[in-house]
Amino acid sequence: MAQKGPMITRTAPTWHTQDWQNQLSNAISSVAELLELADLNSQDLPAQLKAHQDFPVKVPRAFARKIEKGNPRDPLLLQVLPTHQELNTVPGFGNDPLQEAQFTPVPGLIHKYRGRVLLTTSTTCAINCRYCFRRHFPYSEHRISQSQMDRILEYLRQDPSINEIIFSGGDPLATSNTRFGQWVQQLEAVPHIKRLRVHTRLPVMIPERIDSQLLNIIDNSRCQWVFVVHCNHHNELDTAFHQAIKLLQVRNVQLLNQSVLLKGVNDNACILAALSETLFQMQVLPYYLHLLDPVAGAAHFDISETRAQSIYQELLGLLPGYLVPTMVRETPQALSKTPICPEKQNVS
Ligand SMILES: *Cc1c(COP(=O)(O)O)cnc(C)c1O
Ligand code: SF4
Secondary structure (H helix, E strand, O other): OOOOOOOOOOOOOOOOHHHHHHHHHOOEOOHHHHHHHOOOOHHHOOOOOOOOOOOOOOEOHHHHOOOOOOOOOOHHHHHHOOOHHHHOOOOOOEOOOOOOHHHOOEOOEEOOOOOEEEEEOOOOOOOOOOOOOOOOOOHHHOOOOHHHHHHHHHHHHOOOOOOEEEEEOOOHHHOOHHHHHHHHHHHHOOOOOOEEEEEEOHHHHOHHHOOHHHHHHHHOOOOEEEEEEEOOOHHHOOHHHHHHHHHHHOOOOEEEEEEEOOOOOOOOHHHHHHHHHHHHHOOOEEEEEEOOOOEOOOHHHOOOHHHHHHHHHHHHOOOOHHHOOEEEEOOOOOOOOEEOOOOOOOOO
C-alpha cells in the first residue's frame, strides 16, 4: 500500500498504546479533584459549581498539571471548570447552534461545504471543554457503525466532487487504532478522496496518543494528511506535545491549529500572539480563530463581535501575516466559515 517512495528511517515513539488508553480512562472527573490539583478551594471561586449531568467534568491529568496552582483565573482551568453560569438561559444561545441536521444526508456525515465532508466518527473526547459547541450533540445518533459506514461510503462514491474527509467528533482519536485504521482503509478505497484531515485535541491533551500503530496507519496511507489540533493558550503546549507532532511532521503531515476566542482565556492580542509564536516554534501554523458558537451553557465565554474585531486588529499589528489565524464565525446557512474582518483602521 505504501506509495510514499523508498522507506526512510522514521523516528518511532517510545510510548505504547496502553499509555494513552490509561490516561484517557483515568481523567479527572470531579470538581473536587480538579480544585485539589489546582491548589484551590471552592471559596476562591464564584458560587456553587455544578456540572451538567450530560456534560460531566473530564480533564486529562497531563492537562491538569499545566494549570497554574493557586490561580482561580488560570486560562487552562477556565476551559474545563464548570460554573453555575452554565445553567443560565441566555437568549440566542441554544442547543443546536449550527443547525447541521439539514446537512446530514447520511447519519454521521455532514456535507455542508463543497469538496469536503465532516464525519462525526467518535462520541467522546479526551477532555470536556466547557465552551464546546457540540456539548448538546446527540452523539448516540451519530456513532458510526459498519452499516452506517457502508452508507457513508456509498454516498462518497456517488459524489466525485468530494476529495477530503474530515474526521471530527467528538475526538476522532479517542477511538482505537483498529477502528480508526479500518475507517481510513475504507475511505481511501474511494478513488477521488485525496486528503484525510483529523480535527483533534488529543495531541495537546495526551501526546502519547500519537503511537506507533497510528503512525503505521499514516505510513501506509496513499492520501495527504492534515492534523488540525486545537489549542487556545500557549500554556497548553509543552515538549511532550512537540515530540509527538514531530513524529507526524517527519511523515509530511501538515500541522495546523484552531482556537476559540474565549473570554478570560485568550481574549487578548498579546496572548494570541504568544500562542502563534509558540505554535510556529513547533512548526504548526495557526489556521482558524473561531468566535464562540452560541451554545446554551457557554454564554459566559462570549465576547462581543466589536471587541473581537479590535483584538484582531491589534493582533495584525503584532505578527507576520502567516502567523495570524483567520478569525471566523460559523453561520448556520453559509457555505463556508464566515471571516470576520477587523475594524476599520483608525490611522491617526
Ligand atoms: C468547519 C467545517 C468544515 C471545514 O471547513 P474548512 O473551512 O475547510 O476548515 C467542514 N464541514 C463542516 C460542517 C464544518 O463545520
Ligand atoms: S475537544 Fe473539541 S469536541 Fe471535544 S469537548 Fe473540546 S471542543 Fe468539544
